[in-house]
Amino acid sequence: MEKPAMSLHPVVAAVTERIIARSRPTRTAYLARIAAAARAGRVHRADLSCTNLAHGFAGMPASAKLRLRAEEAPNLAIVSAYNDMLSAHQPLSAFPAWIKDEAERAGATAQFAGGVPAMCDGITQGQPGMELSLFSRDVIALSTAVALSHNMFDAALYLGVCDKIVPGLLIGALAFGHLPAVFVPAGPMPSGLPNAEKARIREAYTAGRVDRATLLESEAASYHAPGTCTFYGTANSNQMLMEAMGLHLPGSAFVLPGTPLREALVRAAARTALGLTRPEAFLPVGQLVDEKTLVNAIVTLLATGGSTNHTLHLVAIARVAGIRIDWTDFDELSRVVPLLARVYPNGEADVNAFHAAGGAGFVLRELLAAGRLHDAVQTVSGPGLGRHLGTPALAPDGRLTWEPLPAESRDETVLRPAHRPFSPEGGLRLLTGNLGRAVIKTSAVDPAHWQVSAPARVFASQEALIAAYRAGALNTDFVAVLPFQGPRANGMPELHKLTPTLSLLQRQGHRVALVTDGRMSGASGKVPAALHLTPEAAEGGPLARIRDGDPIRIDAHAGRLEVEVTADAWAQRTPASANLAASAQGLGRELFAGLRSLAGPAEEGASTFLLPDWVSSSAPGQ
């Protein structure tokens, strides 16, 4: 159901214009590069030699080989992050056969161009492997480039869901921005143990009230089947952003895997990708992802209380397309974007309840009608975001159709209209002050905890903080300070293992907060946390000068983060150093030393790519 759209909110318009102006040199160069590489109306494999081409189809079945030899029909690339480790990716194993079958039916071809690695952050959470997680995003982008470098393809389908995978696939896709792209999700697992109950049992375990067997039973009841974990973390934030950017078929994000509707959506994605190669409909993904589409992604992230990790990933994605965004853009948009969804950790519900209440399309329709999203954007189903909305369903004859969105939310405890939001402001804030620039996710924090002033307690690791808690040394108000957790230090791991301990202390009435140059999980939430502090301690950031007892003040209302030490005392401080030897090797970390040394600042996405035409000249916020 369409709603008359208000005119675009002036702040959304102003931030968009500022991004366009800031990006003009790099965006112009990028568009010229993809224009030069595009082959509308001519298949890319025609650029190859006969030898190249013969190698390219040698392993294909006879029918596909004939069509590839003919150099007429488009050839689709399948880039997939399938593995058995991520419950969210396990369903992807069936997709390539459906895609190839659809291509065959259309007289075209599809080839499995390459697999990309995928890390499950749930398995590595709190483990050494988490120190590879952020850079696995860029490894996924590199692997995508290896797959597409065969240059046999006229469009690509990207199969992935989770945290670093969709950002990595999109970075790779934009490096091949001359090709049309469709992103193909797998969908959430059916609801298991409610997230709030899972969190309660974790706190009980932390407090020593339940044993490991009870905790394992609870976790296994929460994460219990193929499909994406049902909290609104980075994986499901990815799904929401792909909907907002028009890179998914409409409403496909939260349809369950293993259903006829899911298969129908995968098949339709293949047909859509083929359609985008037609000269009259040709749409390179580097054109689709423009400044307005990225602003739509930021706005949607803010309106749904999405993962703080996207203050890194969206920046890294944008820069590959020649677009510069920064945390001031996020902050200014957050102050005018209403919070429309309450999905754990921002509430009790999970994404299945969100989808049942109206889901992604409802959010996007409401934001469009409220003038918070650009409608004048491209999508994989054509121009105009408003035309791209709907709820997929199978008609009685089995055909895939899109039903109108519900006029009202089906559950206002989960999803609300823009005129009656959970909060008039979005879920993220920029914090600035004498420690640098950081981000804080406010949507999951009780407003009573948006301001915390307490003495610093500096810890070298998550384990050190947890040990201090177990020794009974943390039953007080304090701000946990964890320096040397940034990209160049140890790969910027998520510090989500701290959540049960800090949440328990908060529940016991203590004023607690976290300040770090590291990250938290998208599933983190209720404890105020100043994250991604830039400059990081390992790069001379002031965070390294904080000492136990220093008064720290976090104020998410005012957007301030301060250490309240006199200028003289501060000037006399020598920065602490850290022994990072343990993070330099083991579990493959020695292989990532080069990426750590290349990583840019968190506010530039902690990207390891030295892009052409890229000048990090202007200070953030300009």
Ligand SMILES: O=C(O)[C@H](O)[C@@H](O)[C@H](O)[C@H](O)COP(=O)(O)O
């Ligand atoms: O950014 C994210 O959303 C997280 O990395 C998420 O993908 C990870 O799985 C968490 O660890 C889940 O939360 P639990 O660890 O609480 O299950």
Ligand code: SF4
């Ligand atoms: S949502 Fe997180 S824990 Fe769940 S499969 Fe994806 S990466 Fe793993």
